[in-house]
Amino acid sequence: MKFITRDSDYALRALCYIASNREVVKVDELVANLGVPRPFMRKILQKLNKSGILGSTKGQHGGFRLKRPAAAVSVFGIMRIFQGKPELSSCFLKKEVCPERPHCALRKKLCLIEKGVFRQLKEINIASLIKAGRA
Amino acid sequence: MKFITRDSDYALRALCYIASNREVVKVDELVANLGVPRPFMRKILQKLNKSGILGSTKGQHGGFRLKRPAAAVSVFGIMRIFQGKPELSSCFLKKEVCPERPHCALRKKLCLIEKGVFRQLKEINIASLIKAGRA
DNA sequence: ACAAATGATACTATATTAGTATCATTTGTC
DNA sequence: GACAAATGATACTAATATAGTATCATTTGT
Numbered sequence A, B: 001m002k003f004i005t006r007d008s009d010y011a012l013r014a015l016c017y018i019a020s021n022r023e024v025v026k027v028d029e030l031v032a033n034l035g036v037p038r039p040f041m042r043k044i045l046q047k048l049n050k051s052g053i054l055g056s057t058k059g060q061h062g063g064f065r066l067k068r069p070a071a072a073v074s075v076f077g078i079m080r081i082f083q084g085k086p087e088l089s090s091c092f093l094k095k096e097v098c099p100e101r102p103h104c105a106l107r108k109k110l111c112l113i114e115k116g117v118f119r120q121l122k123e124i125n126i127a128s129l130i131k132a133g134r135a
Numbered sequence C: 001a002c003a004a005a006t007g008a009t010a011c012t013a014t015a016t017t018a019g020t021a022t023c024a025t026t027t028g029t030c
Numbered sequence D: 001g002a003c004a005a006a007t008g009a010t011a012c013t014a015a016t017a018t019a020g021t022a023t024c025a026t027t028t029g030t
Helices: A008-022 A027-035 A040-051 A077-082 A101-123 A126-132 B006-018 B025-034 B038-050 B075-083 B101-125 B125-135
Strands: A054-057 A064-067 B052-056 B063-067
Touching: A008 A027, A008 A040, A008 A064, A008 A077, A008 A101, A008 A126, A027 A040, A027 A064, A027 B101, A040 A064, A064 B063, A077 A101, A101 B101, A101 B125, A126 B063, A126 B101, B006 B025, B006 B038, B006 B063, B006 B075, B025 B038, B038 B052, B038 B063, B038 B075, B075 B101
Parallel strands: none
Antiparallel strands: A054 A064, B052 B063
16 A cells, blocks of 8 residues: 555655755756656646646746745645545445444544544645755 | 555454354355455455454355454454555655655654554454444 | 355456656747 | 747556456365
8 A cells, every 4th residue: 555656755856856956947857866757757747836836937947946935835735636635534335324333433533543644744844854854 | 545445444344244243154144234246255254264364164054253352353454464564654766775865754754654553553453343333 | 965155266347556648838049 | 030948738558456256176064
């Protein structure tokens, strides 16, 4: 089971790179430094752009730049963009309301765990990652 | 993202059923009560048998029975059987030791979160699920 | 011997993740 | 204005994991 998918992972690396280097960074520079396939990196950056995390400019001196302070970009937020809401709890029997009592009990427990995980994932952000990386 | 897969889920339901009903239960009874496809249920029970959670007897009055006390079968244990070790932290760049400082920082954080989740998943077991379900 | 159960194993289908390819659009420079 | 260098949009393909099926072998009670 993978909790963090590659696109989320690459996105976080790219964001850390951008935040700790120049204002505007080009795809090619990210590719060269992070070793991610170019078209995949482009796709990821475009998604970050659409989501309002990055801004972009086209043309000769174009590239991507952070649109918010690094501390305002959380790991949780990035995961939501690329993976949807990462649910720990999910009900499988098709019916809307789970008819299985034991399972419902499980679901409740999972929801509690999930809540804690989300809280922690919201606390980690690009700024704190960079800071921790330098230490 | 699915944290608990269907086979884990079905396995937990089956175990709750067996633990709260008769000593020995047949596949057909589980199928009738849980609404899981028969061949899939069989596969799951066979795996639980191989893993030492269930015991089985063949033949006319055969079926499956719990091999341990219900309180000794944790959700974490079942997830490990069907999903492998559910890692929240995982390093993507192929190299053994992750060369990206920010990512390593992330990894450390994820490991901490993971530790907490595992502890909680170990505390939930078949007995506690049944008890909670009855309340 | 036979029926009713599980054991073992190989196969298929579906969904998700990962990645590619291509053409369109914008922008700075000559 | 032409052109090069960047991103935008979109559709496609490949690989992997999940979910489920099919079949034959083996055991056991009557």
